[in-house]
Amino acid sequence: MLLKTLTIENYRGIAKLALELDRTTVLIGENNTGKSSILEALHTCMNRGLSRRATPFSEYDFHLPSAEAEPTDANPLVLTLTFEESKKDEWPDEIVQAFDKAVQTLDDDRQRLTFRVTSKYDKATRDFAVDWCFLDKDGNVLPTAKQPKLVTDLQQLAPVFLLPSDRTASQHFHAKSSLWSPFTRNPEISEEMQAEIEEQIEQVNQAVLDSHKPFEAVKDRMAQTGKLMPLAEKDLVSVEAVPTRIFDMLSRTQVKLGCRTGARLPISQHGAGTQSLSVLFLFEAFLQSRLANTHDKHSEPILALEEPESHLHPSAIRALWSTLDRLAGQKVITTHSGDLLGAVPLPSVRRLARRNGQVEVFRLADTTLDHKEKLKVAYHVRAKRGALLFARCWLLVEGETEFSILPEFARLLGYDFDLDGVSCVEFAQCGLKPLIKTAKDLGIEWHLLADGDQSGKAYAKTADSLRGSDASAERVSALPEPDLEHCLWHGGYSPVYESAVDANHKSMVKSSPCDPQYPTETIKAAIASTSKPYLGFAVLTEAAKSGSPGIPAKLQLAIETALKLARRSV
Numbered sequence: 001m002l003l004k005t006l007t008i009e010n011y012r013g014i015a016k017l018a019l020e021l022d023r024t025t026v027l028i029g030e031n032n033t034g035k036s037s038i039l040e041a042l043h044t045c046m047n048r049g050l051s052r053r054a055t056p057f058s059e060y061d062f063h064l065p066s067a068e069a070e071p072t073d074a075n076p077l078v079l080t081l082t083f084e085e086s087k088k089d090e091w092p093d094e095i096v097q098a099f100d101k102a103v104q105t106l107d108d109d110r111q112r113l114t115f116r117v118t119s120k121y122d123k124a125t126r127d128f129a130v131d132w133c134f135l136d137k138d139g140n141v142l143p144t145a146k147q148p149k150l151v152t153d154l155q156q157l158a159p160v161f162l163l164p165s166d167r168t169a170s171q172h173f174h175a176k177s178s179l180w181s182p183f184t185r186n187p188e189i190s191e192e193m194q195a196e197i198e199e200q201i202e203q204v205n206q207a208v209l210d211s212h213k214p215f216e217a218v219k220d221r222m223a224q225t226g227k228l229m230p231l232a233e234k235d236l237v238s239v240e241a242v243p244t245r246i247f248d249m250l251s252r253t254q255v256k257l258g259c260r261t262g263a264r265l266p267i268s269q270h271g272a273g274t275q276s277l278s279v280l281f282l283f284e285a286f287l288q289s290r291l292a293n294t295h296d297k298h299s300e301p302i303l304a305l306e307e308p309e310s311h312l313h314p315s316a317i318r319a320l321w322s323t324l325d326r327l328a329g330q331k332v333i334t335t336h337s338g339d340l341l342g343a344v345p346l347p348s349v350r351r352l353a354r355r356n357g358q359v360e361v362f363r364l365a366d367t368t369l370d371h372k373e374k375l376k377v378a379y380h381v382r383a384k385r386g387a388l389l390f391a392r393c394w395l396l397v398e399g400e401t402e403f404s405i406l407p408e409f410a411r412l413l414g415y416d417f418d419l420d421g422v423s424c425v426e427f428a429q430c431g432l433k434p435l436i437k438t439a440k441d442l443g444i445e446w447h448l449l450a451d452g453d454q455s456g457k458a459y460a461k462t463a464d465s466l467r468g469s470d471a472s473a474e475r476v477s478a479l480p481e482p483d484l485e486h487c488l489w490h491g492g493y494s495p496v497y498e499s500a501v502d503a504n505h506k507s508m509v510k511s512s513p514c515d516p517q518y519p520t521e522t523i524k525a526a527i528a529s530t531s532k533p534y535l536g537f538a539v540l541t542e543a544a545k546s547g548s549p550g551i552p553a554k555l556q557l558a559i560e561t562a563l564k565l566a567r568r569s570v
Helices: 035-047 093-098 148-157 191-211 215-222 246-251 272-289 314-326 371-383 400-412 432-441 454-466 484-500 503-508 518-529 532-543 553-568
Strands: 003-011 014-020 024-029 077-084 111-122 127-135 160-163 256-258 264-266 302-306 330-334 349-355 358-362 393-397 422-426 445-450 476-478
Touching: 003 035, 014 035, 014 358, 024 035, 035 077, 035 111, 035 148, 035 160, 035 302, 035 330, 111 148, 160 272, 191 246, 272 314, 371 432, 393 400, 393 432, 393 553, 400 422, 400 484, 400 532, 400 553, 422 553, 432 445, 432 454, 445 454, 445 553, 454 476, 476 553, 484 518, 484 532, 484 553, 503 518, 518 532
Parallel strands: 024 330, 024 349, 160 302, 302 330, 393 422, 393 445, 445 476
Antiparallel strands: 003 014, 003 077, 077 111, 111 127, 256 264, 349 358
């Protein structure tokens, strides 16, 4: 069963949010935009007891819209999960029959099941109460679907496994862990073999004790407890250096990993990254061999995975996606890693951001880009290691020089692009239009810095056609000069270009300094003598000096406009 939509109302920092989910969904966003809350809300509904007498929610789970708000006065907390067939007759008959009072048939004959959990303060009992129900396709409560078994059956069919960012071996490789315990319980060993093994272990245990005498003193003193408490009359104290019962031995089973030296150490003694990866592979092993034994045969688990990149080296992170992608079931993943995000298909990404104090979710619509545009944008995201998807605003630039020097110009002006979430994005290889359309769908602000030549004017026209009702000045800064180099020349940095022309290229400058062609000829000769990036950094060096011409006005305007757009998206 695929969870199609999760709707959250008045839960922690989220006032209202509708999240559409795919087979694999990756959540990104700044801190405190609700990513962890989404995972925990999902886990609470599908993995906790929902008795009407005991709520799984605490006072701090209720959304408090102001500093004066109290949980007891908060609006009801509502979590709605909608499961839906992707195509007609996708669900087995057993599922449809088991939920015959709750399953709804849509107009296209696909099946839908909607489950809602509600919690609010009950003044009569002076406590928080929880309620649940199933809804019809119009969102109305189904009065005939009130059997508690429906809830437990649903939790069996779509169990949620929450793996938080702190994935240590001690949390998951122990006898009570939901992932590890299925491997250690109910030994698949015949009674005769168990008896034989236990007899051999007892002999080993006794041999250890006979050889290691210090335990005798412990046994002697521990025997005194029998004088004070009603315990066994004989064989009161026993010491097991080795567990002598099969069930006890299995419950204490350790998994060890070999080091480069050949030494075998328990997983808990390895580094945090190794432990985190081991838990992921334990989950995969559980899905492959034990899920059917512990849940329904039609169960399709949902993995709520927080920051799988935790404690991993960047190279390991980049290779991690193939592991995550092959995991069975449905996955909802949060990440702050550009290396991981660079491998994620763009349609799987959901970007969470705050708008006017409220959390909103953005995604790239299926129809926004055509096939070629999707390939170009996906390549661009991979080339930039996914980092640009974390930005609040894209400052779209034509070339490498702008990409390099604009963040440094911002720094000279006292701004920090990284702190404000501004990312310079070169669009030449990808194309301007696909990037703007992607930014708009993902809720990322954007601003174009265009050259004043014919190509730049065409780019400005494209951006203008996509700005909608936004003011043109918010979306486009057009240089009056043909390109960045001419802008810098007329901004007071002509000596940088003149001094960069070497002897081999002086012949390219045929005009006198008073001639209108002199700047263009000198710039071309300077580029031929060095390179555009070199000249850009030479200008930066001069701009940082006391008494420099400063930042050209048009470039400063583009920088400050991008910063303004980024700050309003907080």
